Structure formats: C-alpha cells, structure tokens
Amino acid sequence: MILLADVGRSKTHWSVNDTEGRVIRSSRWEGRQAVLSEPYKWLKETGSASFDGMVLGLAGLTALSSAEKTVLETCLKTWIRPEGHLVLCTDADLISACLLPESLAVSLGSGSVLIQSGREGSTRITGGWGPKFGDELGAGWWWIQLVRHVMLVAEGRKPTDAVSVWMEKQIGSGGRELLAVALQTSDEKAMQMAGEFLTESPDPAWISSTFSSGWQSLMTGIRWNQYRHVYFQGGLTGIPVIHQLILDHFLQSGVEHAPTRIDNLLKGAWFLWQHRSVC
Structure with missing residues (x-):
C-alpha cells in the first residue's frame, strides 16, 4: 500500500x-x-x-x-x-506531473504556483506567493501582474485605479490591499514575470474591448494563447465564485478540452x- x-x-x-x-x-x-x-x-x-x-x-x-x-x-x-x-x-512537482503539452496549470494555496507547458512540452514555472500573500490569494499575484503588463503595453500607464476597482469587485475589500503590495514591485520585474506567459504583444483593440469585464479579459487572454488544457488545483476551491467564473468562461469559449480541476494527490x-x- x-x-x-x-x-x-x-x-x-x-x-x-x-x-x-x-x-x-x-x-x-x-x-x-x-x-x-x-x-x-x-x-x-x-x-x-x-x-x-x-x-x-x-x-x-x-x-x-x-x-x-x-x-x-x-x-x-x-x-x-x-x-x-x-x-x-x-x-x-505535483502539478508538473499532470501537465500535457499546450496547457496551463494554476495551483493556489500555501504552495501557489503557475506553470505553462508549450507545444513541444517545455515548461515555465513561477510561483511561491502563498506565504507572502496568504493561502487563497497566492496565485492571484500572477493575475494582477498579467493585467498590469497588458495595460502597460497597450496604454503605457500604471493601471492603479482600474485594477483596484476590478480587484474590489472580484475579490472584495482585500483586493485593494493586495494591489497596493503588488504595485510596490518594480514594473520591470512585474512585466518580466507576466510577460513570460504571453507569446506576443497584445492588440490594444482587444484590450479595450475586453478589460472592462474583469476576469473575462484574463480568461480571454489565456484563450488567446490557445492553451488546449487548463488545470486548476488547491486553494482555488476557497474562492468558489471566481472558480466558477473561470470554468464557465472556458466551457463557453471553445477550448478543445474542458478545464480540469487537478486532483494532485491521485x-x-x-x-x-x-x-x-x-x-
């Protein structure tokens, strides 16, 4: 046994x-x-x-x-x-063992991590935010940086107010505090972290037409990268509303395979x- x-x-x-x-x-x-x-x-x-x-x-x-x-x-x-x-x-280690080529995996919790697997099976890993930002919001750090990167590329400005309002709507009052911490990080480092997961510069028209819908724009960004498999694991179950928003979007967006909640244990x-x- x-x-x-x-x-x-x-x-x-x-x-x-x-x-x-x-x-x-x-x-x-x-x-x-x-x-x-x-x-x-x-x-x-x-x-x-x-x-x-x-x-x-x-x-x-x-x-x-x-x-x-x-x-x-x-x-x-x-x-x-x-x-x-x-x-x-x-x-x-656990979430990497589950990945297939052309996939993206997000694990939230005390060991938060985000992993991208390319078409050839090569992987990129970033993470370790759990102890810094708390169990359930650890991987939220990456989402914030992705939004910042996209807006900086499209408009050349810091998205303080817009992202703050978005965070407040999606996560609650704690979003503003989390954003304040995120903005203390240098733009260069933030763009480097998020930019690794973008294959090319986004189209400004796409940004303006999708950003106002908050999580929808982030999910569109992942879909735009044409990941065939999207996995979620861990503390994400502690934010059921956001979890459902993410899953609903992928189920409706024509991703080849429906997103899967990884059971890392099994x-x-x-x-x-x-x-x-x-x-």
Missing part, C-alpha cells in the same frame, strides 16, 4: 493506494494535522504494520509547529517499511511514485 499525502498550510488531503494505483481509502480538505493521525489510525484499523511507500507534498510544512514536525518525523520512521521509499515533493503524486527513481 502506498500513502499519498498533500500537506497544505490549512488544508490537507491524503489517499491510500494499492500498488496498481487503485484508491483504497482517501480523505480531502481536512486540517493539516489529519495527515499526522488519520492514515496511522487507518493502519491500526486494518491491522497493517506499515506502508510500502509514501509521497509527501511539502507545500505547507513550513507552517507546522515544532511538536507537529516531531510527530511527523516519528510517523515517517514507523509508517514506511525499511525497504520502502519516501518521495518528498512540492506543489510545482494524479501527480502517483506519477511521482511511479517515477521515484528519478525524483
């Missing part, structure tokens, strides 16, 4: 799989302490001594207390058989387990 665990700062999900990848037991979106206790309880209930191996996602472990870390270390020593394997990974983690010799 293999234990797959994705540990977030506030949310954790885990699964026990057999050696063929079939799920035997799983639990989702519990507190991070669950990964320290629930699988062990399940082991005792089944009369098993230990797991054959474990894939542990470390995105939220920096938030664990010293006592929890001690418990976790103890569990790892006793959960896995002496001849077993332990694979440690991050959100970027896909990425299992892939990493199968390829553990190169991890």
Whole structure:
C-alpha cells in the first residue's frame, strides 16, 4: 500500500493506494494535522504494520509547529517499511506531473504556483506567493501582474485605479490591499514575470474591448494563447465564485478540452511514485 499525502498550510488531503494505483481509502480538505493521525489510525484499523511507500507534498510544512514536525518525523520512521521509499515533493512537482503539452496549470494555496507547458512540452514555472500573500490569494499575484503588463503595453500607464476597482469587485475589500503590495514591485520585474506567459504583444483593440469585464479579459487572454488544457488545483476551491467564473468562461469559449480541476494527490503524486527513481 502506498500513502499519498498533500500537506497544505490549512488544508490537507491524503489517499491510500494499492500498488496498481487503485484508491483504497482517501480523505480531502481536512486540517493539516489529519495527515499526522488519520492514515496511522487507518493502519491500526486494518491491522497493517506499515506502508510500502509514501509521497509527501511539502507545500505547507513550513507552517507546522515544532511538536507537529516531531510527530511527523516519528510517523515517517514507523509508517514506511525499511525497504520502502519516501518521495518528498512540492506543489510545482505535483502539478508538473499532470501537465500535457499546450496547457496551463494554476495551483493556489500555501504552495501557489503557475506553470505553462508549450507545444513541444517545455515548461515555465513561477510561483511561491502563498506565504507572502496568504493561502487563497497566492496565485492571484500572477493575475494582477498579467493585467498590469497588458495595460502597460497597450496604454503605457500604471493601471492603479482600474485594477483596484476590478480587484474590489472580484475579490472584495482585500483586493485593494493586495494591489497596493503588488504595485510596490518594480514594473520591470512585474512585466518580466507576466510577460513570460504571453507569446506576443497584445492588440490594444482587444484590450479595450475586453478589460472592462474583469476576469473575462484574463480568461480571454489565456484563450488567446490557445492553451488546449487548463488545470486548476488547491486553494482555488476557497474562492468558489471566481472558480466558477473561470470554468464557465472556458466551457463557453471553445477550448478543445474542458478545464480540469487537478486532483494532485491521485494524479501527480502517483506519477511521482511511479517515477521515484528519478525524483
């Protein structure tokens, strides 16, 4: 049996799989302490001594207390058989394992990351905003920078007021505070971060016709890049309204494949387990 665990700062999900990848037991979106206790309880209930191996996602472990870390270390020593394997990974590792060519993946949470996979399968990764901006809004940093980049290219001005109003409408009063932090970053760095995911300079007419619709313009921007697969994972479920707006747009926009909410635990983690010799 293999234990797959994705540990977030506030949310954790885990699964026990057999050696063929079939799920035997799983639990989702519990507190991070669950990964320290629930699988062990399940082991005792089944009369098993230990797991054959474990894939542990470390995105939220920096938030664990010293006592929890001690418990976790103890569990790892006793959960896995002496001849077993332990694979440690991050959100970027998990979500990268799920990507196909011509796809875009966004993972929100304490390990927020955004990954683009090109037509040839090459990947670009940026992220790590979770600890800086908070669990649910970590990857929102990229969206802000994309809007700033697009408007700077199209109009040559800083979009302070327009983006502030947009953020307030879409995310709430916290958007203005988040924007203020974003604007402290140099324009050069912001444009570099967002520009990596644009294939060419946007058409100003396209900007003016779509920006007023907020998230719609961002989604149009992704569609404009012709991604065939779009994946969302993690803390995005904590913003259900925005999540639905994104999914609705893609379902109506003619993307070849409907967007998928990645279950990193069952896909990425299992892939990493199968390829553990190169991890």
